[in-house]
Amino acid sequence: MNIYLSIFVNFLVGIVGGVFGGLGMGGGTLLIPLLSIVLGYEQKLCQGINLVSFLVMASISLLIHYKHGFLELRGTFYIIISGLIFSSLGAVMAGLLPSKILRICFGVFLCILAFFQLFKLFKKHKD
Amino acid sequence: MLKDRNLSYNLKCVNYSKLIKGNAKKIAFRFFSTKKVNFHRSSGEKKRIIQPENKAKTKNHGSDLAKNKISTKHKWLLILSGSVIGLLNGFFGGGGGMICVPILQKVLSLDAKKAHATAIAVIFPLSLISAFIYVINGFISSFPLLTVGLGVVAGGVIGAYALKFLPPKIIQLIFALIMLGGGIKLIL
Numbered sequence: 001m002n003i004y005l006s007i008f009v010n011f012l013v014g015i016v017g018g019v020f021g022g023l024g025m026g027g028g029t030l031l032i033p034l035l036s037i038v039l040g041y042e043q044k045l046c047q048g049i050n051l052v053s054f055l056v057m058a059s060i061s062l063l064i065h066y067k068h069g070f071l072e073l074r075g076t077f078y079i080i081i082s083g084l085i086f087s088s089l090g091a092v093m094a095g096l097l098p099s100k101i102l103r104i105c106f107g108v109f110l111c112i113l114a115f116f117q118l119f120k121l122f123k124k125h126k127d
Numbered sequence: 128m129l130k131d132r133n134l135s136y137n138l139k140c141v142n143y144s145k146l147i148k149g150n151a152k153k154i155a156f157r158f159f160s161t162k163k164v165n166f167h168r169s170s171g172e173k174k175r176i177i178q179p180e181n182k183a184k185t186k187n188h189g190s191d192l193a194k195n196k197i198s199t200k201h202k203w204l205l206i207l208s209g210s211v212i213g214l215l216n217g218f219f220g221g222g223g224g225m226i227c228v229p230i231l232q233k234v235l236s237l238d239a240k241k242a243h244a245t246a247i248a249v250i251f252p253l254s255l256i257s258a259f260i261y262v263i264n265g266f267i268s269s270f271p272l273l274t275v276g277l278g279v280v281a282g283g284v285i286g287a288y289a290l291k292f293l294p295p296k297i298i299q300l301i302f303a304l305i306m307l308g309g310g311i312k313l314i315l
Contacts, residue, residue, distance in 0.1 A: 007274050014278020021279065022286020023298060028221025030302070031279065033309030041271060047220025048267035051258040053279040054221065058251050060283075062244075070244035075197050075235050078205035079227075083213030083253045090217025091257035095264045106219050107313030113225055114307035121299055 013038055014053070021057055028054055029113060036103065043099040043106065204234055209249075216250060217257040223250045 017031030028050045035046040065071055094102060197205075208230045216223030227246040231237050237245060261267055 010271060010274035011278040011281075014275040014280075015282035015285065016278075017275075018279035018282020018284075019286035019289065020282075020302060022283040022288075023290050023293075029225060029306060030309070031275075032219070032221055033306075033313055035271075035275065037309060037312050039271070042266075044261070044264075044266040045268065045271065048258065048261040049272050049275050050221045051254050051261060052267065052272060053276045054254050055251070055258060056276060056280060057283045058247050058254070060280075061287075062247055062251065065244035065247065068244075070241050071248055072235065072237050072241050072245050073248060075201070075205060076231075076245060076249050078202050079209035079212065079230075079249050080252055082206040082209035083216070083223075083249065084256055086210040086213030087217035087223075087253040087257045088213075088260055090214040090219075091260035091264075092217075094218050094220070095260070095266070103313050107310045107315075109215070109219055109222065110306050110310030110313065113222065114303045114310060117299065117303035117306065121296065121303065 010039065017050075018053075018057070021054075029110060032106065033110060036106075043103040044094065047094065047102075047106075201234060208234065212249070213253050216253050217260075220257065220261070223253060 013034050014031075017028075017034055020030045021028070031050050031053070032043075032046045035041050035049060036043055041049075062071075097105075208226075212223045212227050212230070215226060224246045227249055228239075228242045231242040231245055231249075232239065235242075235245075
């Protein structure tokens with residue numbers, strides 16, 4: 001593929017993922033399948049890209065949220081401590097598995113999340 | 128006599144507050160059980176009986192107490208949810224926020240806006256450590272990272288502005304459908 005074209009397509013996919021992220025609906029859950037399906041990158045690379053771009057986005061939005069006073073850090077200490085241990089464990093596990101299996105696992109994870117989201121939406125409509 | 132009664136009433140009030148402080152755990156539990164989702168019951172725990180005296184006060188101060196003191200039960204709940212969030216976020220390289228927001232809303236009883244903001248603060252260190260491991264393992268290459276990353280930042284700014292103009296329910300529906308489609312495509 002032409003390098004300029006691929007830069008443009010990458011940028012475009014990034015924008016689509018980023019828009020949903022900016023809307024506050026887990027941009028990562030959308031960016032990863034987009035990268036994987038549209039651009040055909042390896043699953044591990046997609047996840048890595050998502051993690052790093054999340055870090056960039058999060059540091060900006062954290063600053064804004066902090067200024068608005070939306071951060072309630074009380075009690076989150078426990079989540080973070082156990083989360084740190086298990087997220088490193090998860091990252092190591094992802095490294096051990098081949099990308100193909102990881103891709104299928106992620107697909108299942110996405111479907112479950114989507115079902116939950118739909119369920120929540122229709123429940124709200126009933127109320 | 129009347130004065131005495133008043134005095135004793137006052138004393139009762141003082142004791143009352145002490146009692147509540149001592150029973151913070153119970154009250155916090157009661158506060159939880161009134162909420163829609165109950166982690167406690169689903170984990171097979173028997174519902175605790177709370178004395179009727181406490182019940183009246185709980186209505187007024189339940190939320191404050193629950194916020195002021197985090198009981199051991201909540202601590203374990205938070206640790207458990209943290210491990211689930213961490214594992215998924217590390218393994219899938221994302222998606223932890225989508226689980227974190229409802230947990231924060233239910234366990235720490237934050238409203239939606241605060242829960243969203245706090246979820247980012249919670250996920251940030253987790254993503255940092257897993258991104259570090261991904262980099263060490265050599266999963267990330269610079270060209271796609273830079274091009275896509277720039278797009279994500281630009282898109283994020285657009286999305287943050289677009290939030291004001293778009294009806295959230297329709298976006299959520301579109302989002303869920305895209306996720307479902309993407310998930311099925313990934314599995315196949």
